[in-house]
Amino acid sequence: MPKIPKSLKVRAKNIFLVPLFPFFLAFTFLSMASLVLLYLSQWRLPRSFFFIPTTLALATSLLILFYISTTSNLFPHHPPLPNLSSFAPQIYPFQSQRSLPPNSSPNGNYDNNNEVFHDTHIFVQDYREMKRSFKIYVYPHRKDDPFANALLPVDFEPAGNYASESYFKKVLMESHFITNDPTQAQLFFLPFSIARLRHDPRVGVGGMQDFIRDYMFNISHKYQYWNRTGGADHFYVACHSIGRSAMEKATQVKFNAIQLVCSSSYFLSGYVAHKDACLPQIWPRKQDPPNLLSSNRTKLAFFAGGINSPVRERLLQVWRNDSEIFVNFGRLNTSYADALLGSMFCLHVKGFEVNTARIADSLYYGCVPVIIANYYDLPFADILNWKSFSVVVATLDIPLLKNILKGISSDEYMRLRNNVLKVRNQFQWHLSPIDYDAFHMVMYELWLRRSFSTASLSTFEHSKSTKEI
Numbered sequence: 001m002p003k004i005p006k007s008l009k010v011r012a013k014n015i016f017l018v019p020l021f022p023f024f025l026a027f028t029f030l031s032m033a034s035l036v037l038l039y040l041s042q043w044r045l046p047r048s049f050f051f052i053p054t055t056l057a058l059a060t061s062l063l064i065l066f067y068i069s070t071t072s073n074l075f076p077h078h079p080p081l082p083n084l085s086s087f088a089p090q091i092y093p094f095q096s097q098r099s100l101p102p103n104s105s106p107n108g109n110y111d112n113n114n115e116v117f118h119d120t121h122i123f124v125q126d127y128r129e130m131k132r133s134f135k136i137y138v139y140p141h142r143k144d145d146p147f148a149n150a151l152l153p154v155d156f157e158p159a160g161n162y163a164s165e166s167y168f169k170k171v172l173m174e175s176h177f178i179t180n181d182p183t184q185a186q187l188f189f190l191p192f193s194i195a196r197l198r199h200d201p202r203v204g205v206g207g208m209q210d211f212i213r214d215y216m217f218n219i220s221h222k223y224q225y226w227n228r229t230g231g232a233d234h235f236y237v238a239c240h241s242i243g244r245s246a247m248e249k250a251t252q253v254k255f256n257a258i259q260l261v262c263s264s265s266y267f268l269s270g271y272v273a274h275k276d277a278c279l280p281q282i283w284p285r286k287q288d289p290p291n292l293l294s295s296n297r298t299k300l301a302f303f304a305g306g307i308n309s310p311v312r313e314r315l316l317q318v319w320r321n322d323s324e325i326f327v328n329f330g331r332l333n334t335s336y337a338d339a340l341l342g343s344m345f346c347l348h349v350k351g352f353e354v355n356t357a358r359i360a361d362s363l364y365y366g367c368v369p370v371i372i373a374n375y376y377d378l379p380f381a382d383i384l385n386w387k388s389f390s391v392v393v394a395t396l397d398i399p400l401l402k403n404i405l406k407g408i409s410s411d412e413y414m415r416l417r418n419n420v421l422k423v424r425n426q427f428q429w430h431l432s433p434i435d436y437d438a439f440h441m442v443m444y445e446l447w448l449r450r451s452f453s454t455a456s457l458s459t460f461e462h463s464k465s466t467k468e469i
Contacts (some may be wrong), residue, residue, distance in 0.1 A: 005441045007184060007392045009398035011466060013359065024456075029230050032337060036389070044249060047223075049177045052204050060244040062190050064318065070283065080126050081347040084349060111385050112385070112388075113385065113415075114388065114415065114419075115385060115388060116384060116385055116386060116388050116389060116422050116423050117385060118340075118383065118384070118385050119235075119381070123383060123444075126444070126447075127436075127440070129443060130443065130444055130447040131440075132259075133182050134177055134186060134443065134450070135177060135178075135185050135186055135244055136177050136179065136185055136186070136187050136188070136189050136446075137171070137178075137179055137180075137181075137182045137184075137185035137187075137188050137189070137225070138172075138173065138178060138188075138189045138191055139188070139189070139190065139223070141191070143431040146166055148213075149154040149191055149196055150192055150193045150196040150200060150203075151191050151192060151193070151199065153166070153169050153173045153174075154166050154169075154170055154196075156168065157431060158284065158429075159284055160283070161281070161283060161357055162195050162239040162240050162262070162281070163238040163239075163282070163283065163284050163429070164239045164262060164279050164280060164281055164282050164429070164438075165193065165194065165195050165237050165262075166193065167237060167239075167262075167278070167282075167284065167429040167438075167439075168237055168279065168429075168438075168439060168442055169191065169193065169237060170431070170432065171429075171433050171439045172369075172439070172443075173429075175433070175439075176270060177443060180360060182225055186190050186233070186447075186450040187233055187234070187235055187258070187446060187449075188225050188226070188233055188234045188235075189234070189235060189236075190215075190216075190219070190234055190235065190253070190257070191214055192211075192212065192236065193237075194208070194237075194238040194239070194240055194243040194246060195238075195239065195240055197211060197246075198240060198242055205242055208242065208245075208246040208249075209245070209246055209248050209249040209250075210249065212249065212250045212253065213248050213249040214459040216250045216252070216253060220273045224361055229256075230252060230256045231252050231253060231256040231257040231452070232256050232257070234253075234256075234258070235257055235258035235259070235260055235446060235449075236253065236257060236258075236259065236260065237260045237261075237279060237281055238260070238261050238262070238279075239261070239262040239281060240258070240262070241262075241263040241352065241353045243263075244261070244263060244268065244270055244271075245258075247259075247270070248413050251369075254270050255272070256276060256395060257272075258276060258277065258446065259271065259272075259275075259276040259277075260276070260277050260278075260279045260442065260445075260446070261276065261277075261278070261279055261299070262279050262280070262353075262355045263280070263353040263354065263355050264276065264277070264278035264279075264354070264355065264376070264377040264379075265353070265354045265375045265377065266376075266377055267354075267374070267377040268373040271377070273377055276447075276448065277442075277445040277446070277449065278377050278378065278379045278380070278381070278445075279354060279379070279442060280359075280360060280379035280380070280427055280438055280441075280442075281355050281357045281359075281360065282357060282360040282427055282428065283357045283360065283361065283428055284428075284429050284436060285364055285428075289341060289364075289365055289366075291341065292323065292341070292365070292366045292421075293366070294311070294339040295366070296342065297341070297342055297343055297344045297367075298342055299324070299325075299326055299339075299342055299343040299344065300324040300325055300343070300344055300345065300402070300405055300406070301324070301325045301326070301343060301344065301345040301346070301347055301370065301401070301402075301405060302325075302326045302328075302339050302340065302342075302343035302345070302346055302347065302367075303315065303325075303326070303327050303328065303346070303347035303349055303358075304328040304329075304332055304336065304339065304437055305328075305329065305349065305356070305358070306329065306425045307329050307350065308351045308352050309349075309350055309351050309352060311350045311351075311372060311373070311395050312329075312349050312350070312351060314330060314395070314398050315327055315347070315349055315372070315398055318398055318399050318401075319398075319401065319402075322402070324402065324403060325401065326339070326343070327347075328395065333370060337365060340361060340365035341365050341366070341367070343367050343407075344360035344367070344413065345367065345368050345369075345370045345391065345405055346358065346365075346367035346368070346370065347360065347369075347372060348359070348369055348372065348373060349372045349373065350372065350373035350376075350395070354373040354374075354375060354376040355373075355376070357391075359371065359427070360381075360427040360428075362420075362426070363389075363420055363423060363424050363427050364424060364428070366417065366420055366424075367420070368389070368390065368391065368413070368416045368420055369389075369391070369420075370388075370390070370391045370392075370393055370401075370405070371390055371391070371392045371393070372393050372394075372395055372398065373395075373402075374395050376395060379427075379441075380426065380441050380445065382445075382448070383441065383444065383445075384423060384426065388415075388416070388419045388450070389416055389420045389422070389423055390416070390435065391405070391416070393405070425437055426438060
């Protein structure tokens, strides 16, 4: 049995004793009145005299009961709740200031599992404002910089499992969101590439912490933008999980700056939800599968991957030989694409980290993703309504997986699958970005996290010059 803290014991003791104290007073007073009456009964006094102490005792008891009813928790009162609507901007600092959609519910609950966005009306308005006004300043580096390979965007089309980091950086640097005037910037981009540093023989995994520490030292001494906010209006991008440990010698980056990372887990102490954001891990693909709509999905569920976590070991142990849930940890007999196209549900199962490219793979091939990864801060979770196009299963419920999936009606499955087709664009990269694709969705996440409390650089410089005068 867990040990109860002493402070809680004292508090609990007081909760029961304080309201009962008036009862003890009433009992004592009545007892004394009875003794007085017994003593007086030995004297020959008028009978009416005996009503005086009795009346006083009853009146006192009534007063004590009235006191208890108005002050004690034994008789709880429920005063009317105050109107908190006027405090909403303070409670939600990143809440949109746009008008609410027509016929919206006043309680602020807009979730509708038929809709892929939490609130399409507000999102579209904010998205337009983001495209119009959002500006980012990138710390400049020359092409002849010794580490230009890690500080400048790649000169080729990114590919592979961790391409999201390079894709975002390459598209951003060629977009209209970039400004050369830091006074116009709402955010500042730290352009080092974790993926490129990881493979650089001069740095590698072992030297990455020192590189980031030295880079931040140079930036903070050469420019004044970092120091004015402690990095709160800065961000960096990393898709490989090594990016998390790379900040160990630059703790201000980890705790102050916005971390745009693929390994976004609530369970990790270095990831701060709502300050940081999830970068979707996407294996870039072009065009659509030829039989996306006409594919015959005969398998209930499908998974393929290595055994690199207890969660995957449990999945293999329970469903290894099942005829409806296909779990593969070796070479596939068919192509990966055909396996996804032939399955109703596609499993995303936690490995070393909560993130893999399997969610994006599922969506690309029109398969409803089943997410088995506790504490995963899903991509665009504050924009997209994941309940409308995916199924989330706790790792403890792996033995119940078939019952859960078979419990979904055919109408419900068609709703999920139709919504999967609606959100495919949000999980695709394009060198020439299009509206609402992965690049613009990530930009919107950053826009939501821009600092409203940060003074503009021009204001900062004005106050500084005033003090010098």
